[in-house]
Amino acid sequence: GDSVTQMEGPVTLSEEAFLTINCTYTATGYPSLFWYVQYPGEGLQLLLKATKADDKGSNKGFEATYRKETTSFHLEKGSVQVSDSAVYFCALRSGNTPLVFGKGTRLSVIA
Amino acid sequence: EAGVVQSPRYKIIEKKQPVAFWCNPISGHNTLYWYLQNLGQGPELLIRYENEEAVDDSQLPKDRFSAERLKGVDSTLKIQPAELGDSAVYLCASSLGPSAHEQFFGPGTRLTVL
Numbered sequence: 514g515d516s517v518t519q520m521e522g523p524v525t526l527s528e529e530a531f532l533t534i535n536c537t538y539t540a541t542g543y544p545s546l547f548w549y550v551q552y553p554g555e556g557l558q559l560l561l562k563a564t565k566a567d568d569k570g571s572n573k574g575f576e577a578t579y580r581k582e583t584t585s586f587h588l589e590k591g592s593v594q595v596s597d598s599a600v601y602f603c604a605l606r607s608g609n610t611p612l613v614f615g616k617g618t619r620l621s622v623i624a
Numbered sequence: 625e626a627g628v629v630q631s632p633r634y635k636i637i638e639k640k641q642p643v644a645f646w647c648n649p650i651s652g653h654n655t656l657y658w659y660l661q662n663l664g665q666g667p668e669l670l671i672r673y674e675n676e677e678a679v680d681d682s683q684l685p686k687d688r689f690s691a692e693r694l695k696g697v698d699s700t701l702k703i704q705p706a707e708l709g710d711s712a713v714y715l716c717a718s719s720l721g722p723s724a725h726e727q728f729f730g731p732g733t734r735l736t737v738l
Contacts, residue, residue, distance in 0.1 A: 554731065556717075602667075612669070616665050
């Protein structure tokens with residue numbers, strides 16, 4: 514079945530550092546890809562999405578590009594802030610099937 | 625506009641006791657989801673509703689778990705009896721429809737079974 518593998522955390526960065534969280538997937542067909550973020554004490558929120566190959570999703574300075582050839586959807590941000598500390602989940606969905614999530618990567622940004 | 629509301633936020637019970645979680649989705653969202661999130665894992669779907677109909681409950685352990693969405697709005701998830709392994713966060717989410725890309729999540733109910 515479909516699956517998502519993302520890099521294990523925790524990831525600890527200094528403020529203004531560059532962030533990459535790797536995500537690769539296995540799916541039949543052509544899924545839509547998502548990054549969700551969970552801030553402390555809050556529910557998951559959609560951060561960005563891409564629905565077809567070569568699409569780039571972006572939001573709040575975060576970006577991820579749907580790479581069909583490498584089955585990847587890595588999350589990047591050029592300069593992280595303390596307020597970006599959260600757990601980040603990569604997910605995919607094929608058609609109307611349920612969202613399939615990775616295990617999550619905890620990011621801590623220190624001032 | 626209010627987001628997805630869940631209650632309680634935290635629940636501690638002893639094993640073999642029953643427990644219930646409540647969810648009120650965003651107004652107008654016909655699709656409602658219940659997810660289970662174990663520690664250090666991503667959410668996994670338990671059941672999906674389209675209005676009042678459960679259309680995907682293949683991952684719901686039906687021997688002890690039950691859910692309902694009688695009027696197609698709010699929903700209740702029940703566990704009876706609870707086991708130690710049920711300790712987890714139970715998330716509710718809603719979306720405009722089954723093919724909508726964005727699901728909106730509630731804050732979850734953290735269940736601890738002693």
